Amino acid sequence: MGQLEKVRVDKWLWSVRIFKSRTIATDACKSGKVKIDDTTVKASQTIQRGDILEVRKDGFLFQYKVVGLIEKRVGAPIAQTCYEDLTPEEELNKYKDWFVGKTGVEQREKGAGRPTKRERRDIEDFKRKRF
Secondary structure, eight states, X not given: OOOOSOEEHHHHHHHTTSSSSHHHHHHHHHTTOEXXXXXXXXXXXXXXXXXXXXXXXXXXXXXXXXXXXXXXXXXXXXXXXXXXXXXXXXXXXXXXXXXXXXXXXXXXXXXXXXXXXHHHHHHHHHHHHHO
16 A cells, blocks of 8 residues: 555545446446545545545445555455445345345256347346345
8 A cells, every 4th residue: 555645536446346447436426326424426536544435336335434545456355454344234234135145157947048138138127126
């Protein structure tokens, strides 16, 4: 970690692996899903150590305290040292319940082939309603 004083919020969210890409982090800021001290922030807003971020992602509200500032994407073990997770326990439990069973590979009947566009949309609608 360098001796940075301030970093753009979208860069930091991407660097510490809260979002998969910087574009997704920027879009989250633009759509009001990222707040600092209950104030919606733009992607270009700078953050500093000690700031508390509220991030709405996949319908869940996560809270992070900025401990270290980085601009470049790093490995997960290093990234985890740059923030403190302050997410309330009930929100974490809600997220874990939602996430259970999502790691397995989905199966189709042998010989059924790839889903058609209509079938794929039905599958996505089903997943959205269920989870």
